[in-house]
Amino acid sequence: MARFDGSLKGVLQIVLLTLLGSSLVGCAGAGPGDDERVCGIFGIEAVTFENWRDLANQGLPAPTIGGYAYDAMRIDRPDRPSLLGYRVSSSKGGEARPALLFLQGNAMRADQLRQKLTFFADRGMDVFVFDYRGYGGSDGVPLLKPISEDQAEIAEFIKAQGYERAYLYGISMGGIFAMGPHMRREAFDAIAIDSSPAKLPWYSFCPSEYDPIANVPDDASNVIVLSGGQDRIVPADEVAPLGEAVAARGGIYAHEPELGHPLGDGVRFTLRRFTIVADFFDRTAEPAAQ
Helix, strand or coil: CCCCCCCHHHHHHHHHHHHHCCCCCCCCCCCCCCCCCCCCCCCHHHHHHHHHHHHHHHCCCCCCCCCEEEEEEEEEECCEEEEEEEEEEECCCCCCCCEEEEECCCCCCHHHCCCCCHHHHHCCCEEEEECCCCCCCCCCCCCHHHHHHHHHHHHHHHHCCCCCCEEEEEECHHHHHHCCCCCCHHHCCEEEEECCCCCCCHHHCCCHHHCHHHHCCCCCCCEEEEEECCCCCCCHHHHHHHHHHHHHCCCEEEEECCCCCCCCCCHHHHHHHHHHHHHHHHHHHHHHHC
């Protein structure tokens, strides 16, 4: 019996077993006018993302705290779903603040993360986080390829704000989007991938181009990959091939034995992983400042 633990593997196993035990309810292709589906059989892609969306939409927004600006932002696009997000920044301001695009896990909403992301505002960054399509305040139907394409458009939106430096940080499913086939990684000065698998599970039946390991750049010196020894959602051995591939191309693979899954292992460990990422971003900025 599959056990639900909130993970990509757990959700897909339960969905697959459910669909195999029932009548055929769909197919991998999209009907006329639908967003394109690229994964799965029997409608597994749509049902899986709907499960994650429903989990995300159940929670309450996190309270905001003083000393920070939380600017609501909406990207309206003709004939495509609108996307809702926030820019979190320190009210202290400051010159030449870099931008950080944060890509969350698969069952999270932007308004649940604003408070936690003040860590990076304290480190001198303007943090952008958007609901995935169909989640929270964003319109549309959540599916792998459309969400992946959305993140590339969000990156362009941030670039158009005039920031001199920009960073990308993806956790769990967000790391899959960060290392996906549509993201313009060359637009970012540094990239952090935290607890994301090197490959999507075989039973997701997704094209290999969506596997993070398929998109490691030849020069990965501005990339860091993290894994946690206590992670039961995406175990370290599923992350390790990606980390090792990045390290072989000049980047960093940081395995932290005490860490669990991002934002699920307690405040002390969240601060630990955020510090590792922020320090890496700072180090990549030092050559440019010289």
